[in-house]
Amino acid sequence: MDINNLCLGALCLNDASGYEIKKMFEDSFSHFQAVSFGSIYPALARLSEQGLVSFREETQEKRPTKKVFSITPEGRQHFFDNLVATEPAEQYRSDFMVLMMFAHLLPAERLEQVLQSQSKHVEAELEILTGISSQCCELTPGMRFTLEYGIAANTAVLELLKQRHRPLLKEIEQHKQQGNKR
Amino acid sequence: MDINNLCLGALCLNDASGYEIKKMFEDSFSHFQAVSFGSIYPALARLSEQGLVSFREETQEKRPTKKVFSITPEGRQHFFDNLVATEPAEQYRSDFMVLMMFAHLLPAERLEQVLQSQSKHVEAELEILTGISSQCCELTPGMRFTLEYGIAANTAVLELLKQRHRPLLKEIEQHKQQGNKR
DNA sequence: ACATACATGTAAATAGTTACATGATTTC
DNA sequence: GAAATCATGTAACTATTTACATGTATGT
Numbered sequence: 001m002d003i004n005n006l007c008l009g010a011l012c013l014n015d016a017s018g019y020e021i022k023k024m025f026e027d028s029f030s031h032f033q034a035v036s037f038g039s040i041y042p043a044l045a046r047l048s049e050q051g052l053v054s055f056r057e058e059t060q061e062k063r064p065t066k067k068v069f070s071i072t073p074e075g076r077q078h079f080f081d082n083l084v085a086t087e088p089a090e091q092y093r094s095d096f097m098v099l100m101m102f103a104h105l106l107p108a109e110r111l112e113q114v115l116q117s118q119s120k121h122v123e124a125e126l127e128i129l130t131g132i133s134s135q136c137c138e139l140t141p142g143m144r145f146t147l148e149y150g151i152a153a154n155t156a157v158l159e160l161l162k163q164r165h166r167p168l169l170k171e172i173e174q175h176k177q178q179g180n181k182r
Numbered sequence: 183m184d185i186n187n188l189c190l191g192a193l194c195l196n197d198a199s200g201y202e203i204k205k206m207f208e209d210s211f212s213h214f215q216a217v218s219f220g221s222i223y224p225a226l227a228r229l230s231e232q233g234l235v236s237f238r239e240e241t242q243e244k245r246p247t248k249k250v251f252s253i254t255p256e257g258r259q260h261f262f263d264n265l266v267a268t269e270p271a272e273q274y275r276s277d278f279m280v281l282m283m284f285a286h287l288l289p290a291e292r293l294e295q296v297l298q299s300q301s302k303h304v305e306a307e308l309e310i311l312t313g314i315s316s317q318c319c320e321l322t323p324g325m326r327f328t329l330e331y332g333i334a335a336n337t338a339v340l341e342l343l344k345q346r347h348r349p350l351l352k353e354i355e356q357h358k359q360q361g362n363k364r
Numbered sequence: 365a366c367a368t369a370c371a372t373g374t375a376a377a378t379a380g381t382t383a384c385a386t387g388a389t390t391t392c
Numbered sequence: 393g394a395a396a397t398c399a400t401g402t403a404a405c406t407a408t409t410t411a412c413a414t415g416t417a418t419g420t
Contacts, residue, residue, distance in 0.1 A: 034409090038409060095272070098188070157335050370416080371414100391394100
């Protein structure tokens, strides 16, 4: 799903400025989609040209004037058509996994750091997800499901990380010594 | 981790041609790193220029001649330095999650398809991972860990998908009707 | 005084993918 | 006769990020 449709999706939920869309993404979508100002603003300009969104300028006291975008009926239809045609593809890119593939080349202290850092990262993710889940009551069932999904995956890998942390370090040290002997 | 270092990593495990590196990636790394011929061949050319890999041409009967690359001691050092400095970052991009965020906009049949397709996808992934795990005995402990990690995550979400599939469809239909009444 | 939050936007750089070009051999 | 596997490589395209440019207000 590209940035244009992601912006339309965000505007389906609420009217918002480019800046606010970025925040919406950081809060709700950041776990599975990335966006930056450099892609949001050009996308909103394109969508506006195509008549898929409209905007009004809102002057604020003590804050810069902002452009608040609304999705138009055509925009809604466009988003809907695209959504229905979107295949549920996924991709997971992980340098952590690459590091583990080559764990036998890493110094023991570095490996220790890597595992610790990964655990912290997964724990933090888990806290954010459970936080949203408990704080927000106005979520759609689908949104609630995305949270459950993230919690399930992260809980499982966190348990694995805790269980296997120490044994793994030992196994890898043993493996290194076997390699040296031969 | 960029394509240059990924190629060095592959060549750390075995001498290989560009074509074979692609296959190695498809077999072992595809779950967490993507590569294509369009990036591998230029990368090998660059690495060769920099003296980080060397190659010999191997003529084969009934097969095209291939360039078999080997990592040089400098290449090994370069890979090692980069590996130690690599932060264990991760990113997960998912159109499935986007679809679920907007599940209340999807027709019931399409939502059904999406959930089914996701389950199939996770099941397939799980089969591949358990297959590698049981067939290969010569894996390093780190490599074995990456398999365990993938299996843990996929098992957890598959269970969730199975458990929540039917109830979720109902909840979303209810939510749609509530929205219409208001 | 410095960082962060608010707010919009552009341009260069990056890093890849997709498609193309070429061609033998084997399997269905 | 078509599709898949083996094999290398280039070039155009795409989509994005990063950095820059500009400015106010608030908190530390």
